[in-house]
Amino acid sequence: MRVSTACTPLTYEYMFRYSTIGMSRLSKINLRASTPMAVDDVAALFKLLGDPSRLTLLDRLSHGECCVSDLAAGAGLTESATSHQLRLLRAARLVRVRRDGRQAFYALDDVHVGRLLRDAAAHAGERG
Numbered sequence: 001m002r003v004s005t006a007c008t009p010l011t012y013e014y015m016f017r018y019s020t021i022g023m024s025r026l027s028k029i030n031l032r033a034s035t036p037m038a039v040d041d042v043a044a045l046f047k048l049l050g051d052p053s054r055l056t057l058l059d060r061l062s063h064g065e066c067c068v069s070d071l072a073a074g075a076g077l078t079e080s081a082t083s084h085q086l087r088l089l090r091a092a093r094l095v096r097v098r099r100d101g102r103q104a105f106y107a108l109d110d111v112h113v114g115r116l117l118r119d120a121a122a123h124a125g126e127r128g
Contacts, residue, residue, distance in 0.1 A: 048092050049120070053077060054085050057106075061095060062114050065107040 072082040089095045
């Protein structure tokens with residue numbers, strides 16, 4: 001019998017009561033306390049990613065660092081609107097900034113952001 005941990009906390013009592021595993025084998029299983037997902041934080045992240053202009057900026061940045069003027073031109077936004085969107089993305093730690101004089105160059109904050117974008121695009125492109 002397979003035990004699902006999706007909605008039920010995995011405890012020794014649960015495993016013993018609802019499985020065929022005996023106590024001798026149960027004591028050998030390494031059960032670590034799972035960290036509950038920060039639902040509000042994840043919802044806020046998806047809300048932030050739900051805007052087409054922000055996704056366009058992130059898509060462009062997934063190909064490498066870019067300055068605000070180039071990002072604005074590529075997204076069809078004003079530099080002011082682009083800076084506003086980048087400020088939101090930066091606050092969410094999705095992008096980072098590097099300054100060179102008066103120029104600001106943006107890049108994805110880490111590999112997780114690029115992976116998240118690729119996975120979302122792959123999922124959206126799946127045919128059922």
